[in-house]
Amino acid sequence: MTLQKTSHNFTKIAFKPLQTNLFNIVLISFFLTIGYGKTYAQDISKKKTAISAKKQANTPNLEVTTANKTILEQKKQLDTVPKKDSIKPKKAFLDGKVKYKANQFVKIDQKKKLITLYDKAELYYQDVELKSGIIVMDYEKNEVYAGRIKDSTGKFTQYPNFKQGANEVEPDSIRFNFKTKKAIIWNSRSDQGEFKVKAAITKKENDSVYFLKGARFTTSKDVDNPEYYFQTSKVKFIPGKKVITGLTNMVIANVPTPIALPFAYFPMSKETSISGLILPSYNDSNDRGFSLQNGGYYFALNEHYDLTVLGDYYTNGSYGMRFESSYAKRYKFRGNVNIRFENLISSERGYPDYSKQRIYNIQWSHSRDAKANPNSSFSASVNLGSSKYFKQSINLANVGSNLNNTLSSSVSYSKTFNSVPQVRMSLSATHSQNTQSEVINMTLPTLQLSVDRIYPFVGKDAVKKGFFKNINLQYNLNGRNSITTTDSLFFKPQMFRDAKVGLQHSIPLSTNFKLFKYFSASTSVNYEEIWYAKTIERSYDTDQSKVVDKVVSGFDAFRTYSFSSSIGTTIYGTFNFGEDKKIKSIRHVMRPSASYGYTPSFEKYYDTYDTDASGTMTKQYSRFEGGIFGAPGLNRSNNVGFSLSNTFEAKVTDKDSTKVEPKKIMLLNNLNLSTSYNLDADGKTSLAWSPVRVSGGTQLFQNKMNVNFGATLDPYAIDNSGNRMNLYNINNGGSLFRMTSANMTLNYSLSSKDKDNKKDKNKDSQTQRNGGREDDLFGSNTVLNDRRSQFDGEEEEGEDQISEFFRSKLPWDMTFAYSLTYGNNNREKKIIGNSIMISANADLTPKWKAGISTGYDFVQNGVTFTQLRFERDLLSWRMDFNWTPFGDNANWGFFIGIKSGVLSDIKWDKRSRNVSR
Incomplete structure (x- = not known):
């Protein structure tokens, strides 16, 4: 009995603790599992300090085995070492703010990390602008998708519009990565310079390189249905710079043509111009054979000037070269230069009609902005060269220039000196060329200098009133180097040997005043002094049996003076016809004036020469004849001049009934009559009255027609x-x-x-x-x-008017x-x-x-x-x-x-x- 009791008691004591520990172990494992799951799902903030073991007061009183003790000691050692969290915080998936909106809805799916925008969706991020029917943004993959949507009829609408910087694309759909900047675009449409580009698939490698597949290039307005385009399968596209393609075929009206290239290069610089080849055009001629014309190279040197080099070549040996350059600098100047040269060969060597000649043309146009320097100016308009250039040029069908018989040029520089009195100076060179006679007249150069008016009798009040206070004088200098030559002697030494040089000094003394209240009068005295570097000596040459002029080099001068006076007034007359008439009134303005001029005879500057070998017949001549500014007058000039200027205006009833005031119309802009009377006329060598010159002009039909007329009326009869x-x-x-x-x-x-x-x-x-x-x-x-x-008509923007012809x-x-x-x-x-x-x-x-x-x-x-x-x-x-x-x-x-x-x-x-x- 004792053994049974003892055994029974041992069983109760041994199994009860084991049952309790198993339950606790399972329970603790369950909670640890839940805790571990939460830690995996959430981002736990790190603890700065470990919890001390002393603070754990409610520790269960358990029996500790040797194995458990070892584990606890190891755990204690680990708790004393600072721990590092193995879970790193995530970086933001975008580098900037994203703005978006949509018309119907905006859906955010946090589980799938998607944001969906539908109907008129818009998304803005950094330099990216995206508009489309539907936009889906995956913020975990940093990608965005955009595409079309269907309307109620099943038709696609709201195509995407993707814009990044200056590049804009209108595709069917697009996929874009914000991080890598790469994109795949389906059926993209974009404008690149003058080109419109459409591609089946476009791969955006980065901001500067695109790869296109199944692309077409055209300058047509409708890229989807162009009248022509260039079709290519592979393209490398660098925005704003160039396009390099593989096999390229030209398609006209959707029909492929035989025109194809194994590769093609299209420049697309954002600059206004880029350098490049200029392909020639093919022509043929009966007398010079086949030709290539207008081929060359264009040099875009910089933003201020460029250069175009063009050439022509004919199979018979004829050729031409042209150099054209335009230049400009804002608020400074602008201009262009054209230099043309052609070597013309007609027929073939050995034939009677064989000929060879060289022609050229030089053009220069320059203008300076008045803002550059208000005290000086420079301008040029040059057109000179061979007289037959525009008639025989192998390159120009230049009708207007061909019918013109004169080439002219002018280069001038002027400067104003802000002194007291003010001084103005101008230096110019002129050229006039008759393409029929091939005679060239040039001035290289002309110097003009003038000193502003000086009023010596003006008082301190600076009031110029009356005869004496209005007396003023000036000084003018005119120097000229004149050359007359022909095409054959142009810019040859003989051309400069025949030059004529002269200086003209003039000092006018004048005044103006009122006379009898209604008349304006003026009078002046002019003094001139002419300097020449060459004069002539005329005599009869018995060896040649004719009168010859010998050029005498050396300084010589003559002096002249003259007097002139004028008086005039303005007379107003109005003829009224009544307020109820269509023509209410006619206004007539008359400006009659009379002038008098007197120049004495300067016979002292005249010599005599023999007209024949006998020496019995002599004539007078001046050694200054043939000079630039002429010679002093031999006969006295004593003339009275008359002139009358008329203007006719009318006031008529305006057709617009809302207008109260009558309408003014011009009947005659001017009707001028002028003549003169020589007081010293003797009736033999000179007649008293000069012919009457009548001139006038008006504008009709709302100033659209200009009418000008003139006539010369002679009061004297003529003999047989x-x-x-x-x-x-x-x-x-x-x-x-x-x-x-x-x-x-x-x-x-x-x-x-x-x-x-x-x-x-x-x-x-x-x-x-x-x-x-x-x-x-x-x-x-x-x-x-x-x-x-x-044609003068300009291309108008807008819809095609054919449907409303x-x-x-x-x-x-x-x-x-x-x-x-x-x-x-x-x-x-x-x-x-x-x-x-x-x-x-x-x-x-x-x-x-x-x-x-x-x-x-x-x-x-x-x-x-x-x-x-x-x-x-x-x-x-x-x-x-x-x-x-x-x-x-x-x-x-x-x-x-x-x-x-x-x-x-x-x-x-x-x-x-x-x-x-």
Whole structure:
């Protein structure tokens, strides 16, 4: 019994603790598992100090085994060592703030880390702007997705618009990574310079490199349905710099063409211009063979100036070179320089019609901004060279310059010295060249110096009133080096040996004052002194049996003086017709004036020479004859001059009933009459009255027509030889005056657009610099390397008007000129000139333009210069045809090419050359 009791008691004591420990172990494991899970899911802040063992007061009183003790000691040692948290805090997934909005909803899914924007969604981050129908941003992967959405009809709308910096893309969908800046774009559409680019797939490598697959390039406005494009499969694209492609094929109207390149390079610099090759155009000529024209290189040197080098070459050996440069500096100056040289060979060596000649042309235009220096100015307008350049040039079909017979140049510099009195100085060089006679007149240079007026009798109050106080004097200096030469001697030593040099000093002393309250009077005395470096000595040369002039080098001078006075007034007259009349009144303004001039005889500067070998016949001459400023007068001049200026204005009832005041219109801008009477006329060598000159002008049809007329009326009769007699024409059985000449010109311009100031598209154009007319009465100037439109009409922005053709107002313009000249010097009573010229331009359709320049000479009974012009707007392309059907300048030209300057070399240009030129 004892053993059983003892055994029983041992069992109770041994198993009860074991059951309790197992429960506690399971419970502790459960809580530790929950705690560990929470720690994994949440970011636990690190504890700065470990909890001391002494503070754990509620520690369970458990039996500690040897194994448990070892574990506790190890745990204690670990607790004394500072712990480092193995979980690092996460960095923000974006470097900046993200702004977004949408029309319908914005959905944020924290579990999937997505933000969804729907309907007119917009997202802004740093320099990225994204607008689309739907935008999904994955902020765990740092990516954004954008695409289209469908409307109620099932049509895709709200295409993405992705903009980063200056680059803008409009694709179907896009995937973009904010961190790497890489993107994949489907069906992207973008504008790069003058190009519109569309690609099936675009891979954005970084901010500066794109790779495109299945791309097309075009300058058409509609990139989805262009009239032409360049198709390529692989493209490397660097925005703002260049595009490099693989095999490229040109497609026109969705039809592939044989035009293909194994690779292509398109410059897309953000600068205004870049250097590059200029591809030549192909032409052929009957007398010079095949040719390549206008090929060369363009140098974009810097932002202030550039250089274009162009050349032409013909298979018979003819060639041409041109150097063109434009330069400008804001608020300083601007200009351009053109230097042209051509070596022309006609026919072949050994043939009788073989010829070889060299022609050239130099043009320079320069202007300086007045803001650069208000006290000085510099300008240049130079057009000189071979007289036959514009007629024989192998490169220019330059009609306006070809018909012009004069080339002129001027280079001038002026400066004002702010002294007391003020001094003004100018230095200039001029050039005038007759292309028919090939005579050239030049001044190299002309010096002009003037000192401002000095009033010696003005008091301290500085009031200039009265005869004495208005007395003033000036000093003027005019120095000139004049050269007259021809084309063959231009810039050769003989040209400078024949130069004439002279200086003119003048001191005018003048005053003005009122006389009898209503008259304005003025009087002046002028003193002149002329200096020459060369004079002549005239004599009869018995060896040559003629009168010769010997040039005498050395300083010589003569002095002259003269007196002049004038008086004039203004008379106003008004003729009233009544307020109820259409013409209410006419105002007549008359400005009569009378002048008197006296110049004595300077016979002391005259010598005599023999006119034959006998020496019995002598004549007077001045050694200063042929000088720049002439020679002193031998005969005394004692003339009285008369002039009358008239102006007629009218007041009429305005057509606009809302206007209260009557409308003023000009009847005659001016009607001038002038003549003079020689008080010393002897009736034999000189007649008293000079012919009366009548001139006038007005504007009609709302100032659109300019009318100018003039006539010369001679009061004296003529003999059978046509010489004037000291007999009035009325006393010889004729009228009071005999009309010796008359002329009238009419110029009329009108257009469909009623504008006072028509925009001059060709202002400062190459046509005017070449010497041609501003208008197109002499035809439109055609330069082979100039691809601008030939018409005045400008391309208007907006919708295509073809659909509304019958309701649209098509623009047109017309210029009309008529000239009539009458001659009757020797009773011939003949119409010397009678011609009419017309130029008209019209838009036949919104895409077709036509123009014509023609005329008729009623004296020669023939058609004058005629040119027909046609132009077709092919959207991204332009086609034009110019034809001069007859005359010395008969030619035709056809051109079709892309409008864009980047692709201007893609063209076909065919022009005929006239052999007679």
